[in-house]
Amino acid sequence: MPDPSFVFAQSVSGLTAAMFLFLIASGLSLIFGVLRVLNFAHGTFYMLGAYCAYQFMVWLEPGPGKFWLAALAAALVVATLGGVIERLLFRHLYGKEELYQLLFTYALVLILSDTARMIWGTQQKSVTRPPELTGAFTVFGATIPHYNLLILLLGPAIALGVWYVLQQTRVGRFIRAAALDRETLGALGVNVTALYTWVFVMASFLGGLGGALISPMRATVPGMDTEVIVEAFVVVVIGGLGSFWGTFLGALIYGQVLSFGILFFPRFSIFAVFALMAAVLIVRPWGLLGRPLK
Amino acid sequence: MQRRTLLVLLLAAALAVPLAADAQKPIKVGMPMPLSGPPALFGEPAAKGAMMFVEEINARGGVLGRKLELITRDSKGDANEAVRQARELILKDNVDFLVGTLTSAEGPAVSVVAKENKVVFIAPIPKTDQLTAPDKLHPYVFRISANTTMEGRSAAEIVARWPVTRVATMSFDYAYGQDVTKAFVDHLKKIKPSVQIVDQQWPKLGEQDYNPFINAQMAKKPEAIFSSIWGGFFVTYSKQAKALGMFDAIKYNFIGVGEAGSPETTKSMGADYPVGIWGNSYDAFYASETQAHRDYTARLSKYLKDEYPSSWAIQGYMGMQFLAEAIKKANSTDSDKVAKALLGLTIDTPIGKQTIREKDHQANRGQLYGKTVKDPKYPFPIMKPVTYVDPTKFMD
Numbered sequence: 051m052p053d054p055s056f057v058f059a060q061s062v063s064g065l066t067a068a069m070f071l072f073l074i075a076s077g078l079s080l081i082f083g084v085l086r087v088l089n090f091a092h093g094t095f096y097m098l099g100a101y102c103a104y105q106f107m108v109w110l111e112p113g114p115g116k117f118w119l120a121a122l123a124a125a126l127v128v129a130t131l132g133g134v135i136e137r138l139l140f141r142h143l144y145g146k147e148e149l150y151q152l153l154f155t156y157a158l159v160l161i162l163s164d165t166a167r168m169i170w171g172t173q174q175k176s177v178t179r180p181p182e183l184t185g186a187f188t189v190f191g192a193t194i195p196h197y198n199l200l201i202l203l204l205g206p207a208i209a210l211g212v213w214y215v216l217q218q219t220r221v222g223r224f225i226r227a228a229a230l231d232r233e234t235l236g237a238l239g240v241n242v243t244a245l246y247t248w249v250f251v252m253a254s255f256l257g258g259l260g261g262a263l264i265s266p267m268r269a270t271v272p273g274m275d276t277e278v279i280v281e282a283f284v285v286v287v288i289g290g291l292g293s294f295w296g297t298f299l300g301a302l303i304y305g306q307v308l309s310f311g312i313l314f315f316p317r318f319s320i321f322a323v324f325a326l327m328a329a330v331l332i333v334r335p336w337g338l339l340g341r342p343l344k
Numbered sequence: 345m346q347r348r349t350l351l352v353l354l355l356a357a358a359l360a361v362p363l364a365a366d367a368q369k370p371i372k373v374g375m376p377m378p379l380s381g382p383p384a385l386f387g388e389p390a391a392k393g394a395m396m397f398v399e400e401i402n403a404r405g406g407v408l409g410r411k412l413e414l415i416t417r418d419s420k421g422d423a424n425e426a427v428r429q430a431r432e433l434i435l436k437d438n439v440d441f442l443v444g445t446l447t448s449a450e451g452p453a454v455s456v457v458a459k460e461n462k463v464v465f466i467a468p469i470p471k472t473d474q475l476t477a478p479d480k481l482h483p484y485v486f487r488i489s490a491n492t493t494m495e496g497r498s499a500a501e502i503v504a505r506w507p508v509t510r511v512a513t514m515s516f517d518y519a520y521g522q523d524v525t526k527a528f529v530d531h532l533k534k535i536k537p538s539v540q541i542v543d544q545q546w547p548k549l550g551e552q553d554y555n556p557f558i559n560a561q562m563a564k565k566p567e568a569i570f571s572s573i574w575g576g577f578f579v580t581y582s583k584q585a586k587a588l589g590m591f592d593a594i595k596y597n598f599i600g601v602g603e604a605g606s607p608e609t610t611k612s613m614g615a616d617y618p619v620g621i622w623g624n625s626y627d628a629f630y631a632s633e634t635q636a637h638r639d640y641t642a643r644l645s646k647y648l649k650d651e652y653p654s655s656w657a658i659q660g661y662m663g664m665q666f667l668a669e670a671i672k673k674a675n676s677t678d679s680d681k682v683a684k685a686l687l688g689l690t691i692d693t694p695i696g697k698q699t700i701r702e703k704d705h706q707a708n709r710g711q712l713y714g715k716t717v718k719d720p721k722y723p724f725p726i727m728k729p730v731t732y733v734d735p736t737k738f739m740d
Contacts, residue, residue, distance in 0.1 A: 271382045
């Protein structure tokens with residue numbers, strides 16, 4: 051039986067990974083849920099968030115809260131870019147075949163990542179952790195860095211925030227209505243076009259924020275976009291495409307399976323995650339909390 | 345009338361150019377190299393180093409009176425893509441030789457293409473022993489980088505001097521990670537039998553979240569850690585390890601092969617670098633002991649427009665240099681003759697004399713090893729003192 055403090059440490063690191071993945075996957079799920087487009091380029095927004103955070107760290111004067119300012123600015127830049135892309139390009143995809151959507155969003159991945167390469171080059175960029183969060187504390191014999199705790203708290207906070215917007219506000223009701231029946235909503239006088247843009251902006255913001263917040267924990271390099279998008283896809287497939295809480299649950303399961311997979315089959319932990327996805331696809335093709343497509 | 349004269353002249357020029365070019369036909373070299381994705385961090389500077397050599401030698405009149413022409417293709421760090429590019433370079437671009445590839449998956453795959461087409465292939469970066477293992481060796485493949493046996497054993501010699509017995513390893517689960525870790529563990533056990541390997545973690549190549557691996561490893565209470573997590577991946581791994589207090593827990597008894605001590609890595613991490621660990625590198629602009637190296641560094645710095653030039657350029661540079669010297673020695677661009685000329689060839693490189701052994705077509709390429717320290721002269725940590733570990737005694 052492994053040491054309890056180790057089990058605790060392992061579950062916390064699984065939880066951190068889950069909350070971080072949730073940040074990325076929630077945007078992906080939101081876009082699919084409302085716009086019905088599988089946005090392969092969502093990972094690229096995440097990468098741009100990380101690069102922008104790096105850039106703002108270079109530009110901004112040193113001072114308290116510099117990192118948070120940089121992260122927020124990065125997320126806003128990515129959100130704006132998302133808005134522009136939706137207005138100019140993305141909207142032509144609505145209602146088209148999945149193949150076109152996939153080809154288009156994949157083309158977007160290539161274009162955006164090459165642009166990033168032109169701007170920032172191939173050398174890895176690194177962002178230092180904000181000085182107020184470089185420490186760590188020990189609980190039950192497990193070391194938890196302060197920064198990881200922040201991610202742990204931010205995940206549920208963002209989940210609740212998005213849930214609140216979707217469930218309790220007027221815009222949220224429109225968004226949910228748009229997910230169900232776009233035409234009727236439009237006929238009722240709601241500006242669905244603008245609504246779609248805002249949903250895309252919000253999802254891009256989440257992706258950009260995820261990238262900015264992860265930059266102190268990872269290297270910012272070309273190619274980080276396609277790595278994360280695969281993980282985010284696994285999460286939404288397990289949880290149920292388009293289901294918000296499903297994504298949350300999917301992320302939690304992903305994190306724990308990965309963490310404890312290492313314990314039981316050290317060399318096959320990644321296999322465990324994909325096996326789980328395959329099992330979910332066989333038993334419940336629409337995901338754990340998703341709805342079967344009619 | 346003027347127009348007609350012009351036309352005639354143009355026509356004559358058009359006819360004459362190919363004739364003139366034929367006499368002066370360049371020697372074509374194909375280079376499949378990762379120029380996108382995370383491996384491009386090392387691939388791009390290596391390709392630039394090769395290009396610098398080509399420009400320098402062409403300025404001096406080329407080889408055998410002919411210019412060298414380097415055709416670089418993006419292999420994306422993918423073995424299939426590298427094979428496709430290598431085939432295309434040979435069949436469509438009619439290259440005379442191949443110099444290139446980076447990962448330990450690409451190298452052996454392209455070696456097969458070289459064998460089929462009887463084209464000399466010089467690998468400047470892949471380290472896996474399998475590339476030049478007896479069952480894979482053929483007359484056309486040569487390696488001028490270190491291999492996993494040499495690197496693993498060099499690291500074991502350093503760790504054996506530390507006052508530790510409980511050692512753990514962290515490596516990617518693929519050819520390079522497995523081979524270098526095995527070489528390290530086997531040699532360490534041999535030279536210091538009291539050592540116990542308490543844990544081995546095998547994240548997948550390109551892992552982004554090391555927290556669970558680090559936790560699992562720390563639970564086994566190692567006193568020292570050997571890692572072969574390379575390139576940009578090392579940045580991610582060590583940032584997360586630092587946050588978890590791993591380096592403090594093992595008192596910085598940590599050695600990172602896979603160039604964790606390279607200026608590229610320390611530069612990009614700046615203040616986040618776990619200063620005090622051991623690392624290695626192919627080159628270091630700050631450690632010149634010879635005039636030849638100082639000159640090379642100055643030229644490279646100018647070429648790359650970088651005050652602190654890359655440590656990877658040297659691999660591309662030396663790959664091309666070996667090829668050029670072999671062509672001169674063979675006095676021919678015939679692959680069979682050049683392959684023979686490469687056997688036992690010794691050349692003067694910016695880092696000193698290098699020889700390709702006849703036995704396994706492997707150069708005696710050692711690496712720089714050292715403990716990282718802060719140096720007020722540079723805005724990032726450097727290895728100091730830095731030692732070139734001659735691998736000759738580690739070569740079977």
